[in-house]
Amino acid sequence: MTGMGFWRQAREIARKDLMVEGRAGEAMYITVPFGAVALMLIPLAIGTDKPLLARVGPGMFLAVSLLFGMLVAFRQTATDTQPQRELLMLLGTDAAAKFVGRSAASTLLLLIFELVLIPVTVLLYNPGRIDGWPWLVLVVVLLATGLSLVGTLAGTVTLGLKTRSTLTPLLVAPLSMPMLLAAGQIVESLRVERSIVVWVLLMVAINLAMSVIGVATAKPLEETAT
Amino acid sequence: MRFGRMSVLTAVDLAVGPGEVVGIAGPNGSGKTTLLRILATLTRPTVGSARVLGSIVGTDPLTETRRHVALLGHQPALWGELTLLENLSFVARLSGIGTERVRDILHQVGLGGAMGRRADHSSHGMQRRVEFARALLTRPSLLLLDEAHAGLDRAAQAIVETTVADVRDRGGGVVLVSHEPDRMLPLVDFTYVLEGGALVAERGLA
Numbered sequence: 186m187t188g189m190g191f192w193r194q195a196r197e198i199a200r201k202d203l204m205v206e207g208r209a210g211e212a213m214y215i216t217v218p219f220g221a222v223a224l225m226l227i228p229l230a231i232g233t234d235k236p237l238l239a240r241v242g243p244g245m246f247l248a249v250s251l252l253f254g255m256l257v258a259f260r261q262t263a264t265d266t267q268p269q270r271e272l273l274m275l276l277g278t279d280a281a282a283k284f285v286g287r288s289a290a291s292t293l294l295l296l297i298f299e300l301v302l303i304p305v306t307v308l309l310y311n312p313g314r315i316d317g318w319p320w321l322v323l324v325v326v327l328l329a330t331g332l333s334l335v336g337t338l339a340g341t342v343t344l345g346l347k348t349r350s351t352l353t354p355l356l357v358a359p360l361s362m363p364m365l366l367a368a369g370q371i372v373e374s375l376r377v378e379r380s381i382v383v384w385v386l387l388m389v390a391i392n393l394a395m396s397v398i399g400v401a402t403a404k405p406l407e408e409t410a411t
Numbered sequence: 412m413r414f415g416r417m418s419v420l421t422a423v424d425l426a427v428g429p430g431e432v433v434g435i436a437g438p439n440g441s442g443k444t445t446l447l448r449i450l451a452t453l454t455r456p457t458v459g460s461a462r463v464l465g466s467i468v469g470t471d472p473l474t475e476t477r478r479h480v481a482l483l484g485h486q487p488a489l490w491g492e493l494t495l496l497e498n499l500s501f502v503a504r505l506s507g508i509g510t511e512r513v514r515d516i517l518h519q520v521g522l523g524g525a526m527g528r529r530a531d532h533s534s535h536g537m538q539r540r541v542e543f544a545r546a547l548l549t550r551p552s553l554l555l556l557d558e559a560h561a562g563l564d565r566a567a568q569a570i571v572e573t574t575v576a577d578v579r580d581r582g583g584g585v586v587l588v589s590h591e592p593d594r595m596l597p598l599v600d601f602t603y604v605l606e607g608g609a610l611v612a613e614r615g616l617a
Binding site: 197198204205208266267 | 549
């Protein structure tokens with residue numbers, strides 16, 4: 186056996202994860218309906234104050250994306266059993282490639298999650314026209330990527346721990362806050378026509394930092410978990 | 412080898428040479444699986460040392476060594492949502508050995524008619540057969556079998572023999588552990604007995 190290159194390994198891991206999720210549907214079939222329900226509950230609590238709903242709509246979307254996105258990424262990292270993880274190690278799979286592949290699969294799932302919830306948000310909150318919507322597409326992609334990286338990293342850190350279910354959200358929440366803050370500021374800045382460059386750069390920087398940390402720590406974390 | 416305050420393997424001195432098949436018998440809890448996991452480089456010995464295919468476990472980089480080791484444990488390492496064919500193809504692609512032989516090997520282990528079946532819809536015996544198919548596919552230099560015969564019917568015994576012979580004939584080493592020594596005796600060159608974490612007896616040539 187000669188093994189295969191880093192990116193091909195990452196691609197195979199992502200493909201396998203997406204096939205498993207496509208058939209089991211554990212992450213998406215649970216989070217999408219609950220995400221939609223969460224978005225529906227807020228207008229019921231606020232009432233018919235349309236201007237207020239329009240103002241909080243994007244923020245609600247981002248908050249729901251964060252909460253349920255965390256679940257998607259966490260669920261993704263929990264899909265492999267110990268024998269499966271050990272098989273991947275014995276096949277010589279690069280731990281960093283696993284991190285990248287797993288994050289990529291989670292990103293795709295989160296993008297689907299967000300794309301389903303966008304029309305729900307528009308329908309329920311009617312946030313009005315926001316100029317510069319291509320930037321919003323970028324925000325959605327950056328948010329999905331960032332949450333996936335944070336979720337996968339937290340899932341890897343807590344792998345094999347008995348307190349995993351408790352510890353993972355505690356790790357993910359503070360790491361995700363700057364991203365949520367930046368995404369919220371971008372939406373608000375687009376609304377009042379302020380510059381968004383700083384916030385976009387912040388999101389890009391967070392994604393880059395999480396990628397570097399995830400790739401650099403994948404191997405030692407994997408060895409510790411066995 | 413210690414887990415916390417509990418000693419699991421206390422006196423083990425074992426060497427497996429090229430082309431050798433070694434059996435390790437012993438009751439439940441004697442440390443057989445722990446020994447196998449150390450040889451698989453998945454568990455680091457806390458005391459003493461283990462050298463696997465030239466690499467010291469816990470000290471040397473193991474990625475390349477691991478590519479030449481196969482462990483067939485108690486639980487099959489299959490993804491339940493994938494078919495038997497997809498599981499083996501995934502391993503083939505990840506190992507960089509191509510998927511050309513996958514179908515032939517599944518036929519070889521008697522799963523030609525079931526390769527499109529999801530793993531979680533397959534019996535334990537069928538899942539075990541896929542594990543052996545994986546060993547035939549990846550052609551390891553060191554094959555580690557934990558209770559090799561568990562979950563296999565009499566007709567499937569030949570698969571165990573074929574897999575062991577394949578590794579041995581290529582000059583690889585094989586270690587089988589079992590609490591039923593009689594079932595592995597026909598396959599092994601030497602049998603050791605592990606009791607209370609120590610290799611206490613050698614039964615000599617089988």
